[in-house]
Amino acid sequence: MIDCLIVGAGPAGLSAAIACAENGLSTMVLDEFMKPGGRLLGQLHEEPNGIWWNGIDEAEKLYQRAKALSISFHLETSVCHLEKVDGKYWTLHTDKGKFSGKNLLIATGAAEQSLPIPGWTLPGVMSIGAAQVMANVHRVKPGHRGIVIGVNVLSAAIARELLLAGVNLEGIVLPPRYLLTKGQSEPKDVFQSLLHMVHLAPSHLMKIGGKMALKSSFIRKMAVGTYPKKGFKVWGMPIKLKQTVTEIIGKENVEGVKVASVDSSGNIIEGSEEILPVDFVCISGGLYPLAELVSLAGCPFKYIPSLGGHVPVHDHNMQTPVEGLYVAGNVTGIESAKVAMAQGHLAGLSISSQKNKVSDGEALQNARESVVSTRTNALIHFHPDILDGRRRLYG
Amino acid sequence: MENENVIICRCEEVTFKEICDTLKQYNCSSREVKLRTRAAMGYCGGRSCRSFVDTLVAEFSRRPRADDVQLKYRPPVRPMPFKTLGGE
Secondary structure, eight states, X not given: OEEEEEEOOSHHHHHHHHHHHHTTOXXXXXXXXXXXXXXXXXXXXXXXXXXXXXXHHHHHHHXXXXXXXXXXXXOSOOEEEEEEETTTXXXXXXXXXXXXXXXXXXXXXXXXXXXXXXXXXXXXXXEHHHHHIIIIISOOOSOSEEEEEOOSHHHHHHHHHHHHTTOEEEEEEEOOOSGGGTTTSOHHHHHXXXXXXXXXXXXXXXXXXXXXHHHOHHHHHHHHHTOOTTOEEETTEXXXXXXXXXXXXXXXXXXXXXXXXXXXXXXXXXXXXXEEEOSEEEEOOOEEEOOHHHHHTTOOEEEEGGGTEEEEXXXXXXXXXXXXXXXXXXXXXXXXXXHHHHHHHHHHHHXXXXXXXXXXXXXXXXXXXXXHHHHHTOSOOSSTTHHHHHHHHHO | OOOTTOEEXXXXXXXXXXXXXXXXXXXXXXXXHHHHHOTTOSTTTTTTTHHHXXXXXXXXXXXXXXSSOSSOOOSOSSOOOHHHHSOO
């Protein structure tokens, strides 16, 4: 029987598999996509030191290391159910048969949260991540001219990638204000959340202005009040904080969007509505941990908004209260790929130590510290209160 | 905001208004909303709309979101052909 089954071949799953195999555990990785790498495959961004982070290269490096360690891979394999057999080992039910193993690591990452907007069921409307996969993984343009609805770290980063891929975008605008877009549709709230990524701003002036605005509510109010309708360009992409899409229109597929100007609280300014012709729309409401399998395994959850919603209870060694069940990566909370890799490495060592194949606790200690330092030094925090959210889990 | 007829559950075509009306009338849990309207009971297993349902329930009941997952996950958590599920 396999020592460790890993669901998810993203940054966490691959890093964990490598750590397990390096410590002598027989390891199997399953993933529903046809290529290993998970969300790494979509990533392309410039670090502050000017070096580009190319997720496809990073995924390939991890995959080659894993292959060299004789880890077995089952790609294009969907896990639809799991069970603990005789309280001793795990069996995964997939569309390619059953697989059993003594330990189970779930590294299924995150899923995208959409936002229901009139017309969002028309063909041509997609999540921002779908557009990213089309452009960066399959090298297909999602359309001729599009618009992004939902202003957040994820949509700004992916919009930049789409621009680099030569995709035409009108810009990033807000969703209409109603119960299901709370916190994402009022310019003043969204502006506040954007300030936490101001260190990424291209100009020095914006960085200074942003830091001042973070400290002073008066400056924030002024800034939102005077925010131009055309938006500010970030990485060449206009972020239109004072514009909202009220409806996506089209007969058989997307033909355009109705946009309107809004005040600082998100109220529509009468008479400002106009129609923009676009043939695709990307909606971005953020990410949430994809924890279906963890839930089926009987693991308890905690609701922590700063980590993306319901996250499985686990300790600082990535072990859950369910014996033989571990978690790593975005399924434990929404963070960057680098944190996921560090968590995966830690989970792999943690599983290995249970088999008494890691003799010294020093390696585990180092791996724990690496997760914390990677988190603290992360370039982008998907939520400003991530550290607080983590304290609620680990104490 | 003319969002009354926007579809929340795409699989079962349940609108925002239907869910809000149900909550106004019964002030109920996510599970009861699901049983009454079929929202989150479709093909995707509630993957798209469960958080919308939970959000609306929290808004109407004015109770904070609970730690427990409100709408139970049930296997298969991915769409599967019947032949995969078993039988000859």
